[in-house]
Amino acid sequence: MKALVYEGPGSKTWKDVPDPTVRDDTDAIVRVDATTICGSDLHILKGDVPEVTVGRILGHEAVGTVLEVGTGVKTLAPGDRVLVSCISSCGRCRFCREGRYGQCLGGGGWILGHLIDGTQAEIVRVPFADTSTYPVPEGARDEEILMLADILPTAYEVGILNGRVQPGDTVAVVGAGPIGLAAILGAKLFSPSHVVAIDLADGRLEAAKRFGADVVVNNGHEDAVAAVQSLTDGLGADVAIEAVGIPGTFELCTELVRAGGHVANIGVHGQPATLHLESLWIRDVTITTGLVDTYSTPTLLRLVTARQIDSTRFVSHHFDLHEMVEAYDVFARAADTGALKVVLSH
Numbered sequence: 093m094k095a096l097v098y099e100g101p102g103s104k105t106w107k108d109v110p111d112p113t114v115r116d117d118t119d120a121i122v123r124v125d126a127t128t129i130c131g132s133d134l135h136i137l138k139g140d141v142p143e144v145t146v147g148r149i150l151g152h153e154a155v156g157t158v159l160e161v162g163t164g165v166k167t168l169a170p171g172d173r174v175l176v177s178c179i180s181s182c183g184r185c186r187f188c189r190e191g192r193y194g195q196c197l198g199g200g201g202w203i204l205g206h207l208i209d210g211t212q213a214e215i216v217r218v219p220f221a222d223t224s225t226y227p228v229p230e231g232a233r234d235e236e237i238l239m240l241a242d243i244l245p246t247a248y249e250v251g252i253l254n255g256r257v258q259p260g261d262t263v264a265v266v267g268a269g270p271i272g273l274a275a276i277l278g279a280k281l282f283s284p285s286h287v288v289a290i291d292l293a294d295g296r297l298e299a300a301k302r303f304g305a306d307v308v309v310n311n312g313h314e315d316a317v318a319a320v321q322s323l324t325d326g327l328g329a330d331v332a333i334e335a336v337g338i339p340g341t342f343e344l345c346t347e348l349v350r351a352g353g354h355v356a357n358i359g360v361h362g363q364p365a366t367l368h369l370e371s372l373w374i375r376d377v378t379i380t381t382g383l384v385d386t387y388s389t390p391t392l393l394r395l396v397t398a399r400q401i402d403s404t405r406f407v408s409h410h411f412d413l414h415e416m417v418e419a420y421d422v423f424a425r426a427a428d429t430g431a432l433k434v435v436l437s438h
Contacts, residue, residue, distance in 0.1 A: 095149040095213030096416045101139035106416045109149065112209065112217035117164030120221035122156040122176060124413070126234040126437045127211045129423045130178075130242055131269060132360050135337065136205075140362025144206055151212030152178040152204040153241035155234040158221075165221050173228040175393075176211060176218055178202065178242040179386045183223040194383035200224065202383060212416060214438065226389060229397045235435045236396060239403035243433070244392050246358060246384040247274030247335070252282065253388070254380040255331040255356030259283040262324050264316075264348045265305070267335035268296035269426065270406055270433050271358055273303045275333050277401060280304045284330075286323050290316045290344070293427040303405065311344070320348050327351070334358060339365035351375040357382075408432040 095109045112121060130153060136144045144150075154176040158168050168174065181188050182198025194201055200220055204210040209217065218224060228237050252275060257263055261284045265272045268291040279287050288307045289300030297308040309319045320329050328350035334342050337359025343366060345355045355377060367379075395401045408431050411419040419434045426432070 093214040094414065095209070096151065096420075098136060098144055098146060098148045098150055100146050102137060104137060104150070104417070104420065106414070109213070111215055114160060114162045115217065116219060117162035118220050118222065119162045120158050120165055120168055120174075120218045120225065121160040122154065122174065122216050122218050122225075123159050124154045124156045124211055124214060124216055124438060125173075126156075126238050126435055127151055127154045127413070128238055128241075128433050128435055129212070129420060131271060131337070133205070133212075134424055135360045135362055138362065140360065141206070148205065149209035149213050150205045151210035152202065152206065153238060154211035154216060155228060155238045155241075156216070159215070161221060167222045168225065174225040175228055175237050175240060175389075176204070176216065177224050177226065177386050177389060178204065178246075179384060180204065180218070180220050180224040182220055188223075191387040192385050193387065194385040212436075214413065226393060229393065232397060233404070234437065235407050236403045237393075238435060239406050239433065240389055240392050240396065242384065243270050243274045243406065244278070244401070244403060245386045245388045247271050248278040248388050248392065249384050249386075250358045250380075250382040251275040251333045251335065251356045252278040254382055255333055255354045257282045257284060257331050260285045261330035262286045262288065262320065264288045264290060264320050264329035264332045264345070265300075265335055266290045266316075266333065266341045266345055266348070267359065268293070268300040268305075268308075269335065272333070272335035273299060273406065273432065275335055275358065276300060276303045276305050288320055288323070288329070295427065295430050299432060316344060317347050324350065329353060331356060337361050339363055343368070346372060346377070346379075349377055351377070353377060355379045406433040407435050409434040411436045413438050
């Protein structure tokens with residue numbers, strides 16, 4: 093089969109690799125019908141995720157068709173259409189029993205495209221298949237369900253729920269890429285008074301307006317802190333969501349938040365950021381971090397299938413699976429290409 097292989101920082105290749113096979117009785121072998129590229133993949137290629145070794149097949153999001161299952165798989169059969177979650181769950185360890193699947197101690201967590209071969213391939217081996225996949229609802233399109241593999245649960249859990257967004261809140265989202273847009277969409281479910289999108293790219297700020305942002309700020313030439321304070325009688329945002337993953341955006345969130353507010357960090361960070369405790373300690377600010385657990389995926393599936401959320405709005409480009417390198421180029425140059433999420437289909 094063909095797959096996108098990590099060759100070290102800054103290097104990747106679409107090439108022939110061996111087909112995956114069942115290794116454990118809880119595995120499923122899934123033909124990848126649709127996959128996508130994540131900002132985390134770009135962080136890997138920058139060298140920000142040293143656990144990813146040379147030769148790894150990247151990708152952790154897919155919708156596909158089951159080809160084969162191990163003898164221990166009870167809920168799947170060949171021919172089933174499934175959503176492959178970005179998080180794998182053994183279902184038995186302490187953290188899985190708490191619903192914190194991202195911290196799985198039994199061999200799961202974020203492993204696809206990270207610690208084991210991933211989904212940017214023609215076929216993928218999915219460990220813990222019973223507890224790490226979801227049936228695709230009848231009549232649902234691959235691309236609308238694909239958005240539930242990562243970005244929607246990540247933004248909802250790590251941004252909105254960790255940030256404790258409440259009705260009437262002012263929510264500042266720093267970064268209007270796919271995760272930031274998903275955070276805007278998730279925040280709107282809680283009836284905030286204002287959602288403020290902050291970014292350097294005007295094209296992404298236009299997208300933020302389409303996704304429901306009430307105010308947009310280009311912090312390349314506008315004062316984001318002043319803009320948020322003007323909406324809040326000088327207090328600051330109730331919730332500031334970091335959706336980029338660089339030191340400056342995290343530090344900006346700590347400046348945007350009001351006393352007693354929440355900073356919810358979603359971004360994948362590859363460098364240290366300065367935590368200004370000398371000014372934060374007295375302001376009762378709560379800072380949360382997190383890897384998605386995907387406990388919200390069933391809820392989000394219901395919202396998507398009930399048309400309460402239109403997940404297809406994230407899809408800006410379509411490619412054939414074999415156009416993976418071109419798709420990476422388009423996605424990596426999002427400020428120029430207008431890319432949000434790219435969908436690659438078999």
